[in-house]
Amino acid sequence: MNRKRLKSLGLVVALLPVPLLWCVLFSMGGLNRARDWSMDLRFWLRGELEAPVKVVYVDIDSKAIDAKEIGGWPWSRHYFATVARTLIEEAGVKVVGIDIVLSDSGVAEIADLEKLIAGNREFGRYLHSDQPVVLAASFSGNQFRDVNGNLYRRELPRLSDGLPPIDQIEGPEVPNFMVGHRAPPYAPGGVGLIDTDFGGTRRVPLWAPTNVRTYFHLSIEILRRYWDVGDFGVKVNGDVLEFVSEDGQLLHSVPMLDGQMLEVNWFSKWNSSAQNPRISFADVYAYAHLLTSGDEVSEASAREFFAQDDFKDAIVLIGPVDPLLQDLAPTPLDPEPVPKVGVHGNVIKTIASGIYLQRLPPWQIYSIVFGLTIVVSVMSSWGGGSSGLARLLAILLMLGYLYLSIHWFIDNHLVLPMVTPVGSALSTTLLAVGWQAMREQKAKGRIKGMFGTYLAPMVVESMVESGRDPELGGHDAEITAYFSDIQSFSAFSEVLTSSQLGELLNEYLTACTDIIQAEGGTLDKYIGDAVVAMFGAPVDLENHAYKACLTSQLVQVRLDELRQKWISEGDKWPALVHQMRTRIGLNTGDCMIGNMGSRTRFNYTMMGDNVNLAARMESGAKSWGSFNMVTEATRDACEKHGGDRIVFRPLGRIIVKGRSKPVPIFDIVGLRENLSADTFKCIDLFQQGMAHYYRRDWAGAAERFQQSATLEPVQPGRDLGVKSTPSLVYRGIVAEMERNPPPADWDGVYVMTEK
Template identity: 30%
Template sequence: MKRSRRRRPAYFLATAAAALGVVALGRLQPPALDDLRNFVFDSYQRLAPRPYDPGLPVRVIAVDEDSLAAFGQWPWPRTRLAALLDKLVEAGAAAVAFDIVFAEADQTSLDHYARRLPEGPAKTQIAAIAAGAIPNDQIFAQSIAAAPTALGLTLSGAGPKRAPPQKAGVAMAGDDPSAFLAAFPAAIAPIAELAEAARGLGATNWAPDRDGVVRRIPLLALGPGGVTPSLALEALRVAQGASTIIIRSSNASGETAFGRQTGVNAVKVGAFEISAGAAADIRPRYGAAAPQRLVSAAALLEDRVPREEIDGRIVFIGTTAVGLGDIRATPLQPTIPGVEIHAQILESLLSGALLSRPDWANGLELVVAGAAFLLIAALLPLVAPLVSALAAAGLIGALFAASFLAFDRAGLLVDAAFPSLSAALAYGVGAVALWRQDQAARRHVHMAFGKFIAPAVVERLVEHPERLVLGGETRELTVLFSDLRDFSTISEGLSAQELTHFMNAYLTPMTDAILDREGTVDKYIGDAVMAFWNAPLDVADHPRKAVHAALDMRAALARFNGERAAEANREGRDYRKAAMGIGLNLGPCSVGNMGSARRFDYSILGDVVNLTSRLEGLCKWFRVDILASGDLRDAAADFAWLDLGAAQVVGRSTPTRIYALVGDESFAASAAFAAWRDEHVTMMRYHAEWDFARARVAAADLRASVEPHWGGCYMAMEQRFAAFEAAPPARTGGAPIWKMDSK
């Protein structure tokens, strides 16, 4: 139904209140909105992860399950780590970064082992051996000093306040960014012997969001010794042999901030200048898991790794075995070793595959959200609900498509969720407001027409009030006529009140049977009922629904007779059983408002309607309760039908194939009906062969074998065959046609 163009104050008040809510949401930026954005951006990364490039100079030496199986439990003696480092140097590694914090001396070294022993000969002997051996940490420190190595440290809110040595100089251009960097008063750093030997020290800290997912990576943080680079940034610096990290902040040369301090803009190390957020953080575009990125530590120690896998590459060493606990979550993977995240950070830095959320993103999203809200709110009152829903869905789809393209092509994180939420809110609030007004209009139509027109018609009029004019349309309908048999005899002796009670008690279950099967009751004509299916609304499978309704009416009549018999028995009076006939037909009818301009009814006309009435009259002639045309039977062939041949009714020049309805689909599939139908088919074959004597005998046999309800039908058939036998009709080219003076 097309919306009215007139102003609707309630609608505009509701949408104005919702618009204020959208503005407040965009200005306040609650954490829940950030969570929604993260979900959207994570989905983008899952849809289009960064493809892995094996040519990037980054590898991970993984202490994996194979390594533990080959060389024993973790932690390993540092002599083994020294051997691992020596092999990397020998293979030409550009830099080696340990995602391991060596905060304590090697407990497996002989001197440490001797100190832990109780006093005695064993301690004296082992101490003497240890005195002549080089401690493990010293061996490891020598290997570190000979290699381009960066060691990991962890910045902490509590713990040692001792400042680790600064390995890189830090130069600042622009405002001091310290207020924007994450600050930590303590640091858990490698022991002094190892820290002094290393060329770089980098923080292994993450900055996970509220859900524990690592999306933003701080390149710099404030520790007890000042500005501390991340392990990935420090590995990049060591690999280039750079000595200084340059921080470009607001109001630096070329960085206009109009006097405001907005934090970090970029971080430069060697030949790489990296755009960063205000807190010197980046958002890497994660790649899918790639086995080529990982090299087993066992394979390296056993000389099974080709030199080209290491030569000229930046190598991270860390644990990947599940039981060692260094597991994090990224937008792509719920569990990933931390060392692999460091490697992916560096891959993103080297390939330029960084994601950024521009400063102008929030403002743009608020403007787009407002425009989307106004567009949907303005459209809703003007077009049909389906059109406005499709428009809202299309707009939301376009917003997400544009947002995804910005992500995929330019690495920009521009949120489509907030503008889409705004469009959805505009549609939801507006649709509810309009629905409430439509309901008020529906109530008005119901009050005006509900007492005179079928409920389905009322609903159609509510949706299409322009149809309250004369005329109609042609539709394929299933039509039903029913009528009580010998109603005059039944009504004899009944008072007006008793007759009214009888008719209400009879018509109520008949009507319910029709309405429960989605039919429309056209009219009551005394004790007769006329109904149809598939108008004014489309009804799927309407012929079968009409057949079910007829069977329901048969069952309802049996219950009605049972109740009347019980009542008559209690009152000690006579009781006459009620019987009815039902005609069913299928075909095109004219349906619409019929009558005059001052008074009209929603009804149907056409030859199909007339034939249905004739079929109902034939029920008395064949002594059955439900007859249907061949067209209706063909549309619901899975019911239990009996072919009664062709009949030519009054007013029609061509015969009509007629069928008696015996039962539903389950009875049609039964062995009992199959046997019955076979005997009936044999009888009708004799009829078609003009062998009326054998047909009469077959009818008599069937009358004796079927249940009493159908005995009358075969008695009538027996009488018809006997009449044909005595006075054969004029011979035609086919089976004899029943001709009767019936309505």
């Protein structure tokens, strides 16, 4: 693992307080709203479930409230008695639940007490016979005064908040009926809580301890009667509520959160006609009244109404749906508020089906948060060449986890944490990537400030990308070394002032450097007028030899343009400047590349025998009348990657000073697209001359070299600064061979005596 990746990993470790903060927010309920949103999304994607029991809703709606035969609200208990009795005895309903606390404590003074008492007695007598009717009780946070005038507040006792002593827990508001002017009120026994957790629709308390007795939820009391479980057949056993038969057999167990709460598994939307058949209370009462009307047609119509299959063995919930009764709230499947009586229906379906929402224990949630955060943030801030793939995998991992969270909820009703781990992973990743970007920018600025003035920009970028500070040392790599030098530059300082010399050099060196770097080369150094560069390091270039050869020709073209510019400037420059020529030498091979120097001052450079050979190509070019001389290794590598665009001609084999083996050398004539037909004829004649030369046919060689000399692309006397050409050089060598023939074992190799 490289240093940059280790730094990324260390940064992620330093940011571990971020997922810790998310876990704290989760445990303290700070993410509840976002958590609820993610649950709503899962319910919406899952859709509706088939109900395990029939639940029919009898609506206390505006139609019922406005019905003349019933009268204004609050109603006489007579209407509840009539509807409940008829649904059970005539329609075959198994249990009726009423989602309104039927208490006379708030009866208005203008109420008809005689009518009220009569209705209460009727309903009381019916309930006293142990009918399958469950009335509502509620804590609902209201205040009341006892017989002594002391003010008390009813609040749902939550086990998660810690319970006070049992004798201090006031009971809920329960139904009580005034049955006489002086008689004590009647309190029916079949009641169940209609409270929800903080008034919402997601969780309900299945039971609550009080100083009177233990109260169970309305849905529990309804199912107890639906399953014919005895009065003492519902028990709390730790985090499980159990339905037990009279002989002690476990019939059904309900898991609870915090030992008290049930998370509702919503089966359908409120307006789902297939899942939630609904009938107005007014219609049920009207048909119930028709059963005793004495009219055969009306009674037959009523019997047909109560014979419909929706009622048979069903559970009926009577509850308020009119908005004026203010018992509405949104649900996971209903973003707009709907009647809360639907909560009890879905609790009943949840328990009857046994399909409970499963949640992980806190330690598993925290493990997922830290695990996903670490993996995603490490992959997102991963450095090196595989960083792009790592970031893609991080995105796929996040999407995969979200898919898994939804898929497992739909198939297994398992609630994997979504908001906390995803939020933690994203925020930690953003911080890590942002911190890393700032750190890299700071490092880049520091390195550029230290080295940008004397290192090539690509070298600086390479240092930044590597994530390492510059240090001493190097490595072997194949490159093409580039050396150039101005012809007879020592004479320039004799005819130019220092300011002129500086201006001239700056313009020339800028042109050379721009071309080198534009073609992917790296400037090594300037040595006076000499330019030293490398192709293939520190940025890898597969075609470095071709790029170096191309650069040499572009530099020569640019120098032609500069000469014309200097000439056009009149007397500003002496004639010597108008004749400026540069010689370039190239060689390709393995070299030592790296930072060389002292620990306080060093330079990114190249070293080795192949570098020295490139320098010999530049200095030796003068002896061969060439301005661009390269080795065979450079020629071969160039043609491999650049085809025949660069035109070479062989200049023979030489042994440079300091080496013992001969080196084939070549002259770069130019770019193929820029050469004339005479130039190609010149090359052909020159190669014929070389063939005669190696055969010791001095006369034949001299003739060919004489012919090629007249076709050379540059000519002494015609072109400024040109003093010789390869054809002229070899014509002179052949003349010397004629005067002093070589020994019998001569192999055509020319030994250089100068650098």
